[in-house]
Amino acid sequence: MIRTVPALAALTLMTVPALATSPPAGPAPTVELSTAVRCAALFGLIAGEQARGVADAQRFPPLAQRGREFFVRTGARLMDAEGLDRAAMQARMQAEVARIQTESAAAPDARAFVDAAMQPCLTLLDASVP
Numbered sequence: 001m002i003r004t005v006p007a008l009a010a011l012t013l014m015t016v017p018a019l020a021t022s023p024p025a026g027p028a029p030t031v032e033l034s035t036a037v038r039c040a041a042l043f044g045l046i047a048g049e050q051a052r053g054v055a056d057a058q059r060f061p062p063l064a065q066r067g068r069e070f071f072v073r074t075g076a077r078l079m080d081a082e083g084l085d086r087a088a089m090q091a092r093m094q095a096e097v098a099r100i101q102t103e104s105a106a107a108p109d110a111r112a113f114v115d116a117a118m119q120p121c122l123t124l125l126d127a128s129v130p
Contacts (some may be wrong), residue, residue, distance in 0.1 A: 033074075033081055039121035040074040041096035043067030046118070056111065060118060066129045073128070 033050035036087045071093075079089050100117070107113035 013042055030081070034079060035120070035125065036074040037071075037078060037092065038100070038117075039124055040067075040071040040123050041093055041100055042114075042117055043070055043125070044093075045097060045100065046114075053122050061122070066125060069129045 043063045044067065046057050046060055047063035050060070050063060075089050075093065078084060078092060079086070082088075084092065104110045104113050
């Protein structure tokens with residue numbers, strides 16, 4: 001089960017402001033960019049659990065390096081597409097982390113929820129960060 005926000009901070013290697021409860025106002029991202037943001041947040045959560053040695057997270061490929069690169073690229077695209085500064089991009093990512101954590105906690109089977117969420121994200125990772 002995904003449960004911690006510190007993974008996002010560890011992945012980005014930067015100090016992040018308090019957890020946002022909703023994304024900042026601005027133009028709606030494209031479906032493709034929204035998917036990339038969700039995947040970047042998932043990768044951050046899973047990479048953090050992998051780094052802490054959570055056994056269940058080890059079923060996914062290592063995400064510390066490739067996940068970080070995906071996160072950086074996605075953050076840059078988000079900033080460019082929506083004219084966001086770094087703090088606003090971080091708030092958007094944190095809001096997605098919170099959304100994933102809430103959805104995972106509410107799912108009847110958190111493991112199945114994570115597996116289903118990660119499947120398309122791993123495909124996207126393989127296509128964009130070989």
